[in-house]
Amino acid sequence: MATKLTNESEIDGESATAAVVGASGFAGGELLRLxxxxxxxxxxxxTSRSRAGRSVGAVHPNLRGTGLRFSDPVDLDPVDVLFAATPHGVTTDHIDExxxxxxxxxxxxxxxxxxxxETYDEWYDGHDRPELVGEAVYALPELHREELPGADLIAGGGxxxxxxxxxLYPLAEAGFLDGARVVVDVKVGSSEGGAGGGVASSHPERSGVVRPYAPTGHxxxxxxxxxxxxxxxxxFTAHAVDMVRGASATCHVFPADGGPVEARDCWRAYREAYDEEPFVRLQAGGRGVYRYPEPKAVAGTNIAEVGFETDGDRLxxxxxIDNVGKGSAGQAVHAANVALGYPETAGLDFPGLHPVGAP
Ligand SMILES: NC(=O)c1ccc[n+]([C@@H]2O[C@H](COP(=O)([O-])OP(=O)(O)OC[C@H]3O[C@@H](n4cnc5c(N)ncnc54)[C@H](OP(=O)(O)O)[C@@H]3O)[C@@H](O)[C@H]2O)c1
Known part of the structure; x- marks a missing residue:
């Protein structure tokens, strides 16, 4: 059977130098791994301000043996690519440097x-460098492949x-979303809250939960x-669930004309959007235990699984996805690959694990 993972590992010329700012966090650790x-x-x-001088393996045990050490961000030397995996506001404060x-x-x-x-005013208490807003390319190559080559500022998606x-993207491209009502319900793992996630993400409080944490206004x-x-x-509503990695979105789509949307038209829309995509795989129905998109099946990867079912007036x-993979670090590396003209799958061309416990 064909696979879209291509094992492209040849890069012409010298490697690019990279700095990871916020490397002691979950997204930063995943960047280092990739x-x-x-x-x-x-x-x-x-970099890590709190752990400067310590070995990376002391914080990220999967990276023991790499020889990497944390440094203070004030000591950064020039690099080709700087990845910032820091809390909201830090990059804005340091964007010039x-x-x-x-x-x-x-x-x-x-x-x-x-x-x-204006969108920052509406959703984020404004922006401290409004003159720079709009300069970044949103990282998802599936949507922005043409704008990424040569970009100097890329913004990873949430x-x-x-x-x-x-x-939802293929449905919009096929015209099924115009005038539609869409209800999105996301279940997400605890690593979304970061390494300093606080009491809500502590093991005793998080264990076993299916906790709505952003019922409205996310x-x-x-x-x-x-x-x-x-x-x-x-x-849109989000639930914190008992996973470490993973985000699973269920999108209920009610088309404007009342539907039904035929399954064959949906298949066409998804295939047109994703047949050539190395990191999206369609997973709908079939046999076995894992018949639909499953965070466990993509944990540790840059892969998004997407599937659907039709149900009369509802699709x-x-x-x-893995929230620290395709949802942040994987997406960032994929976008950087496109920006630098590297093979898109470089450094990302591996499948997930099976069997595996709760990721
Ligand atoms: N976790 C996810 O699933 C996910 C998904 C998508 C996007 N993101 C985004 O990625 C970013 C990082 O998330 P995370 O979950 O990895 O957070 P995290 O685990 O809390 O890590 C934050 C990192 O930033 C560093 N840091 C904090 N304040 C800093 C400052 N003022 N200057 C320099 N470094 C600073 C921290 O280390 P020191 O304090 O030691 O310097 C730490 O290494 C966030 O903006 C988040 O929204 C995360």
């Missing part, structure tokens, strides 16, 4: 994801938004509305 196995990057710096010190800045936070200062966007709605090119009515779309 970059350390990437044929086109040499990790020049992995980041851009002076790197040809390409890939920011994983929400700082430059939205296109207009993990919940990414899960919803990969599910900020990722802004990204979904921005990135999906259709006029539709969106309702239900499922998508699954």
């Amino acid at each position: 970059l350390s196995g990437h044929p086109g990057f040499e990790i020049a710096a992995a 980041f851009r002076e010190g790197a040809d390409l800045v890939v920011d994983l936070s929400a700082d430059f994801r939205l296109d207009t200062p 993990c919940n938004a990414t899960a919803a966007i990969v599910g 900020r990722h709605e802004a990204e979904i509305l921005q990135e999906i090119d259709a006029e539709f009515d969106l309702s 239900v779309v499922f998508s699954a």
Whole structure:
């Protein structure tokens, strides 16, 4: 059977130097894991203010043996690519020095994801550098492949938004979302809250939960509305569930004309959008235990699984990603590959694990 993973590992020329700012966090740790196995990057710096001087393996045990050490971000030397995996606001505060010190800045936070200062006013208490808003390319290559080559500022998407966007994008392209009502329900793992996630993410409190944590007004709605090119009515709710990695989006789509949307038309829409995509696989029905998109099946990868079922006036779309993979670090490396002209799958061309416990 054919596979879209191509094992492209040849990079012409010298490796690019990379710095990861915020390397002691979950997204930063995943960046280090991906970059350390990437044929086109040499990790020049992995920063943490609180752990400067300590070995990376002391924080990320999967990276023991790499020889990497944390450094203080004030000691950053110029690099080709700077990945920022820092909390909201940090990249905005440091954007001038980041851009002076790197040809390409890939920011994983929400700082430059939205296109207009007005949207930041509406969803994020404004923006401290409104003149720069709109300069970044949103990282998802499935939507922005043409704009990424040569970009100097890339904004990684939110993990919940990414899960919803990969599910809804083909329907918008096929015209099924115009005038539709769309209800998105995302279940997400605890690593979404970061290494300093606080009591809500502590093991005793998180274990066993299916906890609505953003029933209304989640900020990722802004990204979904921005990135999906259709006029539709969106309702969004997120639940914290008992996973470490993973985001699973269920999108209930009620078309404007009352439907039904035929399954064959949906298949056509998804195939047209994703047949050539190396990191999206369609998973709908079939046999076995895992018949629909499943976070466990993509844990540790940059793969998004997408599937759907039709149900009269409702179309239900499922998508699954790893929130620190396709939902942040994987997406960032994929976008950087496209920006630098590397093979798209470089450093990312591996499947997930099976069997595996709760990821
Ligand atoms: N976790 C996810 O699933 C996910 C998904 C998509 C996007 N993101 C985004 O990615 C970013 C990082 O998320 P995370 O979950 O990895 O967070 P995290 O685990 O809390 O890590 C944050 C990192 O930033 C560093 N940091 C904090 N304040 C800093 C500052 N002022 N200057 C320099 N470094 C600073 C921290 O180390 P020191 O304090 O030691 O410097 C740490 O290494 C966030 O913006 C988040 O929204 C995360």
